Amino acid sequence: MIRFPSTALLLGLAGLVVAACGEAPPPTTVADRFTIAEPGPIPVTAQQPGDPAAGYRTLLNRGYVSCGIPYAAFRSSDIFPAGEHRLSGREGRNAELPYMFNSTVNPDGVELVVSNCLTCHASEFGGELVIGLGNPFLDFTGDPAVTAELLGAFVEDGAPAAAWAKWADRIAAIAPYMVTDTVGVNPAPNLTLALIAHRNAETLAWYAEPRLEPPPREPLPTKVPPWWRMQHKAAMFYNGSGRGDHVRYMMMKSLVCTDDIDEAAEIADWFKDVRAYIASLEPPAYPYPVDADLAKEGEPVFARTCAGCHGTHGAERSYPNLLVDLETVGTDPAYARQAVESERFVRWFNRSFYGQGAEAMPALGYVAPPLEAVWATAPYLHNGSVPSLAALLDSTQRPTYWQLRTDPREYDPDTLGWRFDVLESGKEAAESPELAKRVYDTTRHGYGNQGHRFGDALSEQERRALLEYLKTL
Ligand code: HEC
Numbered sequence: 001m002i003r004f005p006s007t008a009l010l011l012g013l014a015g016l017v018v019a020a021c022g023e024a025p026p027p028t029t030v031a032d033r034f035t036i037a038e039p040g041p042i043p044v045t046a047q048q049p050g051d052p053a054a055g056y057r058t059l060l061n062r063g064y065v066s067c068g069i070p071y072a073a074f075r076s077s078d079i080f081p082a083g084e085h086r087l088s089g090r091e092g093r094n095a096e097l098p099y100m101f102n103s104t105v106n107p108d109g110v111e112l113v114v115s116n117c118l119t120c121h122a123s124e125f126g127g128e129l130v131i132g133l134g135n136p137f138l139d140f141t142g143d144p145a146v147t148a149e150l151l152g153a154f155v156e157d158g159a160p161a162a163a164w165a166k167w168a169d170r171i172a173a174i175a176p177y178m179v180t181d182t183v184g185v186n187p188a189p190n191l192t193l194a195l196i197a198h199r200n201a202e203t204l205a206w207y208a209e210p211r212l213e214p215p216p217r218e219p220l221p222t223k224v225p226p227w228w229r230m231q232h233k234a235a236m237f238y239n240g241s242g243r244g245d246h247v248r249y250m251m252m253k254s255l256v257c258t259d260d261i262d263e264a265a266e267i268a269d270w271f272k273d274v275r276a277y278i279a280s281l282e283p284p285a286y287p288y289p290v291d292a293d294l295a296k297e298g299e300p301v302f303a304r305t306c307a308g309c310h311g312t313h314g315a316e317r318s319y320p321n322l323l324v325d326l327e328t329v330g331t332d333p334a335y336a337r338q339a340v341e342s343e344r345f346v347r348w349f350n351r352s353f354y355g356q357g358a359e360a361m362p363a364l365g366y367v368a369p370p371l372e373a374v375w376a377t378a379p380y381l382h383n384g385s386v387p388s389l390a391a392l393l394d395s396t397q398r399p400t401y402w403q404l405r406t407d408p409r410e411y412d413p414d415t416l417g418w419r420f421d422v423l424e425s426g427k428e429a430a431e432s433p434e435l436a437k438r439v440y441d442t443t444r445h446g447y448g449n450q451g452h453r454f455g456d457a458l459s460e461q462e463r464r465a466l467l468e469y470l471k472t473l
């Protein structure tokens with residue numbers, strides 16, 4: 001595993017980057033761009049056509065992440081739960097695997113179990129697994145390199161050992177950048193940057209040592225947005241940085257294992273269909289009773305206070321794709337700022353295979369998202385810092401320290417969020433490291449729950465009506 005125990009080593013690494021550039025200067029192309037986007041409406045770009053049904057099959061059956069755990073070791077290890085939630089359309093071996101894994105065979109003929117997008121992009125609601133709903137209960141506080149090593153003990157010599165070694169090596173490289181200190185927050189953006197640091201933009205070849213200065217160790221917290229927003233969104237990601245062809249961003253999980261352009265091109269071809277599937281997903285309907293009269297009262301409140309940024313919902317759907325500057329929205333600025341400060345990664349992306357037809361464009365702002373089925377997507381804001389919609393609409397109700405109840409998980413139809421406990425103090429005061437991990441501490445860097453106070457000026461009755469209206473979206 002690669003570790004950087006000292007600044008001296010880091011400086012040595014910076015020298016290495018310069019040396020590498022000196023040997024072979026990357027060609028400056030039109031795509032080698034770094035633009036910071038201005039706030040305002042994001043222009044819509046045409047997307048490649050694709051077949052949603054074929055996209056669903058790809059998502060749940062194919063090896064777009066092409067390295068993983070040899071099947072025999074996966075079976076004998078018992079590290080992974082047997083898994084509930086059998087999904088339709090799982091072919092062959094896939095049908096017996098937990099839903100977040102696919103089966104594939106590598107060029108040496110080794111059958112592998114590889115992770116798929118549903119690890120993060122599927123979650124339970126009302127006992128059902130909802131595809132496209134981000135999972136707010138995932139735990140990334142453990143070191144994945146330890147799990148990879150443990151599995152190694154179950155791998156047979158020869159081709160399976162070589163397959164395991166490739167995967168374990170990749171996990172070891174990114175592990176230091178994906179361990180969070182809080183259960184529920186997601187490190188996906190940071191681990192993507194760590195992968196980019198190890199790859200040649202032109203060929204996608206993997207370097208054992210990073211060639212770009214890696215991202216900060218501590219991942220900024222993000223929550224996983226629901227996929228059904230994509231049918232309305234011009235650009236992907238909270239800061240709207242995913243401009244142009246969405247296929248290229250959606251396939252970025254392949255960065256873990258894909259080492260050459262031919263394989264990437266094949267996955268890009270499959271992902272035309274995956275994009276079409278994601279853009280075809282409809283939001284779930286609110287499963288509990290709704291007070292129709294109260295909801296009707298909330299509609300004009302929404303039109304007056306919220307629609308200017310979020311658009312109008314229902315029959316007359318309009319969505320402005322508005323990138324709102326940090327001062328206006330006022331939410332935690334760290335995530336947007338880090339992207340703007342990550343020029344080396346943005347340039348890498350725009351120059352690489354992934355940037356063909358796409359252009360990453362960070363911004364000092366966040367996009368006001370479409371709000372269909374927003375009641376399902378607690379906790380709220382890009383960093384998941386506000387546990388309920390009631391608290392989002394009334395900033396005096398936002399807890400500084402809180403923790404989701406997980407045993408059992410229970411949805412609260414009054415406040416529209418997962419039930420949580422308000423705590424008196426932060427992680428430092430927790431009785432054990434295990435308990436500390438469960439504490440969402442909004443005083444930490446990137447975890448702030450400030451801003452978006454657009455509901456504060458409303459009356460209590462208006463807020464109640466607005467909450468009821470949000471259930472109908
Ligand atoms: C480790 C967790 C994780 C995995 C695995 C993952 N994602 Fe994501 N995904 C995220 C997070 C977190 C974000 C939010 C990042 C942001 O918006 O800045 C995101 C954002 C997205 C978005 C943008 C949504 C929006 O509203 O802008 C799409 C689409 C998406 N992912 C598709 C995929 C696909 C397809 C795969 C599999 C190939 C995948 N993701 C795998 C965590 C994950």
Ligand code: HEC
Nearest residue numbers: 305306309324329331366367368374377380381382454455
């Ligand atoms: C000035 C523009 C603006 C106005 C007005 C506005 N919002 Fe937002 N809203 C945003 C932005 C930008 C975000 C994303 C902020 C972030 O994630 O940090 C957001 C996020 C949200 C979210 C979180 C979504 C999620 O899944 O986490 C909800 C819910 C929401 N807004 C509801 C409302 C409601 C209800 C109103 C009216 C009371 C409203 N907003 C008014 C810009 C606005």
